[in-house]
Amino acid sequence: MSWLGLYFCSSQDHEQWPQTQQWIARVAYEYSDQLTWLDQVTLVVEIQKSQKLYATPETLLTHLTETLRPLRQQYRLGTAPNPMAAGLMARLGTRCDNQASLMNVLDHCLIDLTPLPDQAQKSLYRCGIDTLGAFNALPIDQRVRRFGQAINLHIQKLYGQQPTLIEPWHPQDQYYRRIDLIDPITSKQRLQHYLDKACEELKSWLIKRNQALTAVMIRCKYERPGSANQSDLTFELTLAKPSFDQQHLKALLTLKIDQLTIERPINGIVIQCESTSQHTPSSNDLFDRNQQQGDWPQLLDHLKARLGERAMTGISPYPHHQPEHAWRWRQPDQVNDLDNAKHRPSWLLPEPVACHRDQLVLKQGPERIETGWWDNNPCQRDYWIAQEPNGRTLWVFHEHKPRMGWFIHGIFG
């Protein structure tokens, strides 16, 4: 076993640190699934398994340093054969690749350099023990009796005499990313730039969790909140088919951003997403005839991103006795079956329009509709197929209740 420790030395008291911790852990997760935060500022990662991938430990370290560069954090690296010691070696900035060299370093390590609590350090000093080596030289029963089991166990773990149980870190189940901006955004180009970067991160998160994206919610916080109802700029993207295609997502975001108006400077962006593990990876089979079917959801997403979620719809018959209520906007995969086979016009007017009887030639009818007598909402009509003077065929009705008169309701196109 070989462990890598990272010790972050710059002051970590600001509120963004938990976010940054998550980010660092996600980066480290690329190298190993065995990693944990020993304390607030010390991360240890098991690197033995990934050393085959990187010819030497140096290559791995160079890679890691390169990925951590945008963080602009000061940190020290250290390696050791066990996780506890790796944490300490990171504090010291020392690399011990085998047990012998670790023993050597630990024996000479001053007590006040260890992460032991102040109280423990004081009691050790009072007994004249200033290095870990001096402590280790004492007989084991004395160590426990004089300094307590906790201190003894901690130091034994450092030496690798006792195993260290770690609870491995895992990426969070829900993607949540908050970007705080020092320089507020006023232009769409910059918003696009930040979201593009977030897309890349989102994609790597999805791949690691083996998830496919179904929806993204984005909230842009304005610098100075306005009135309560327009405090934030929020928008949502839903995908017709779960995917982790970054290019597609970027294209959709571009369309969405195009529709937005940035009223005031934005100083924070929050990105959340919904994802699913129920997805089928896209096949790039040369002989797959159904390839085009896979592109259809993408086309829908594309159109919805520009036109709005509700603009793309199908139409379905709906069982209702009044013809103006006998249909619903509904997604095409959810349409009802046809309930009856009465003759209906191809076009319906959104609302029946009053007309004059004397301009119409009645051709066929009447079809009487008499409903609503049971709930005091009576409706009594006679539907006719009629012809206008210009030759167009209309669907008209003569209403007796609740109002009197002739109305056009549809057109036979």
Added chain:
Amino acid sequence: MEALQQLLNTRTDIWRGRVQPPTPTVSTGQSALDQRLPGHGWPCGQLIELQPIHVGCGELSITWPLLARQTQRGQPVMLISPPLIPCPQAWAQAGIDLTRLWIVRTQSHSLWTAEHALQSGLCGVVMVWSNNTRLTTTHLRRLQLACEYGHAPCFLIDSDVNRPVTTFSALRLTIAPGPTVTLTHTRRAQPLKSNTLKLTPRTLSAS
């Protein structure tokens, strides 16, 4: 030579001087109309302008058979900004599979939507209503170019009397109640003879 001719006829993208390769067509589903149209059907991957004198005076009765056939084959049909509400009962009775019928409810982006839907090459038929958009030659040209990406005929329905005279579409038909269909533009060099056809309900049902 015969074989070469046949091979060349399958390609529409090879320039062959004056010899115009025949545009592939699909039957309108009405033999009377088929006989009048160049190529005996709706041209595939081309723009077709329909100009009804009033909304609903026959533009659907001439296109329904094609829509029904395409939806039954599982190909999506897109209606972009129709002026009224398509009555689902009537459309289903005409044989149209409503699970393949997409309606785009937009006023300002209808031509953009049409262009994207056509460029994807995924739709069986695209029908666009221009409504109050004033069409220009550029609009028609862009739509025609988008049509060429796929196999779908695109119907552009507009009743604007001030429409541009020059057009890039394959066909332009005026529709009067009846429906009476008049072919006012084709890509043929010769002027059309007897270009008006009255489609009575009898001819429609007989086909």
